Amino acid sequence: xxxxxxxxxxxxxxxxxxxxxxxxxxxxxxxxxxxxxxxxxxxxxxxxxxxxxxxxxxxxxxxxxxxxxxxxxxxxxxxxxxxxxxxxxxxxxxxxxxxxxxxxxxxxxxxxxxxxxxxxxxxxxxxxxxxxxxxxxxxxxxxxxxxxxxxxxxxxxxxxxxxxxxxxxxxxxxxxxxxxxxxxxxxxxxxxxxxxxxxxxxxxxxxxxxxxxxxxxxxxxxxxxxxxxxxxxxxxxxxxxxxxxxxxxxxxxxxxxxxxxxxxxxxxxxxxxxxxxxxxxxxxxxxxxxxxxxxxxxxxxxxxxxxxxxxxxxxxxxxxxxxxxxxxxxxxxxxxxxxxxxxxxxxxxxxxxxxxxxxxxxxxxxxxxxxxxxxxxxxxxxxxxxxxx
Numbered sequence: 001x002x003x004x005x006x007x008x009x010x011x012x013x014x015x016x017x018x019x020x021x022x023x024x025x026x027x028x029x030x031x032x033x034x035x036x037x038x039x040x041x042x043x044x045x046x047x048x049x050x051x052x053x054x055x056x057x058x059x060x061x062x063x064x065x066x067x068x069x070x071x072x073x074x075x076x077x078x079x080x081x082x083x084x085x086x087x088x089x090x091x092x093x094x095x096x097x098x099x100x101x102x103x104x105x106x107x108x109x110x111x112x113x114x115x116x117x118x119x120x121x122x123x124x125x126x127x128x129x130x131x132x133x134x135x136x137x138x139x140x141x142x143x144x145x146x147x148x149x150x151x152x153x154x155x156x157x158x159x160x161x162x163x164x165x166x167x168x169x170x171x172x173x174x175x176x177x178x179x180x181x182x183x184x185x186x187x188x189x190x191x192x193x194x195x196x197x198x199x200x201x202x203x204x205x206x207x208x209x210x211x212x213x214x215x216x217x218x219x220x221x222x223x224x225x226x227x228x229x230x231x232x233x234x235x236x237x238x239x240x241x242x243x244x245x246x247x248x249x250x251x252x253x254x255x256x257x258x259x260x261x262x263x264x265x266x267x268x269x270x271x272x273x274x275x276x277x278x279x280x281x282x283x284x285x286x287x288x289x290x291x292x293x294x295x296x297x298x299x300x301x302x303x304x305x306x307x308x309x310x311x312x313x314x315x316x317x318x319x320x321x322x323x324x325x326x327x328x329x330x331x332x333x334x335x336x337x338x339x340x341x342x343x344x345x346x347x348x349x350x351x352x353x354x355x356x357x358x359x360x361x362x363x364x365x366x367x368x369x370x371x372x373x374x375x376x377x378x379x380x381x382x383x384x385x386x387x388x389x
Contacts, residue, residue, distance in 0.1 A: 009035075032051050083136065101194065122375040163218045195254030
């Protein structure tokens with residue numbers, strides 16, 4: 001089997017997760033051949049991960065004839081153009097969430113999250129996604145959407161049970177929340193395309209959309225999203241500086257709290273919550289209530305291991321879980337976090353797809369539908385009504 005050669009675009013937090021997964025790929029001959037980023041820290045990243053080639057521009061990365069796959073781990077406002085450029089250069093593409101978004105256009109009043117109508121954003125995002133999808137399809141290359149929740153063991157087991165029982169999903173409830181991003185760009189719509197709902201809520205949203213299609217296929221039905229309602233807010237804005245403590249939410253023009261409800265064409269429902277003001281570490285949860293039972297996928301926190309400790313100093317070198325603000329007291333320790341959250345299985349699937357030519361579990365259709373529903377939610381929240389799709 002020919003070696004699959006990967007080029008990373010970006011060297012931040014998610015690139016570290018992907019590198020962890022690449023080192024655990026089995027049955028496929030792969031190599032991370034190059035990494036591209038503008039900051040000086042890319043050199044240290046490459047040294048630490050033994051990546052032989054460093055580029056300072058994306059153009060140079062996609063021009064490298066020795067690279068088969070481009071893995072895009074850059075800020076969201078760069079995704080769409082990078083996807084098209086890489087695939088037109090003959091590369092297969094892995095892209096982190098979100099697939100697309102509205103990041104501003106010439107003439108927009110700033111900050112755009114406060115001034116640009118969400119109905120306008122929805123229309124422009126749909127136009128851009130249609131153009132991007134058409135460009136992707138013309139290349140004949142594989143597009144792989146890096147939605148790790150689809151590969152998380154608790155979600156894949158949920159899907160397995162739905163396939164076996166063929167039960168009707170009546171209601172799903174998903175959440176990703178934590179105490180807020182430390183990154184300054186997370187506070188700005190022009191950089192992230194929205195707030196907590198698109199930055200974190202896209203994960204449970206993709207999961208509920210995916211599971212509903214698992215059910216539809218198992219039951220030989222056609223099920224689509226019929227409508228969306230939503231509410232968003234900045235709930236941490238009421239806090240005085242001395243009250244903030246571990247809460248990092250400090251948005252410029254994005255939400256730090258959001259609830260989106262999907263109504264499917266069969267009349268069933270799903271609710272997705274995401275917040276940047278939830279203390280205690282990352283919450284990654286999805287509950288599925290069916291005609292024959294209930295399934296609770298507690299990705300994090302879970303009870304694989306619990307600890308009660310009293311010394312922060314002694315635990316300085318010990319990793320507990322992402323976004324937890326202390327290591328003492330009772331803690332839910334996430335074991336093999338990259339596996340529990342699906343990153344390892346995601347990259348394994350993608351590498352097998354490149355080797356065999358089959359389509360990935362997390363594909364272009366899921367990427368498109370997630371963003372479409374998310375922006376319909378923003379539109380619904382702003383106008384205080386149901387948006388019909």
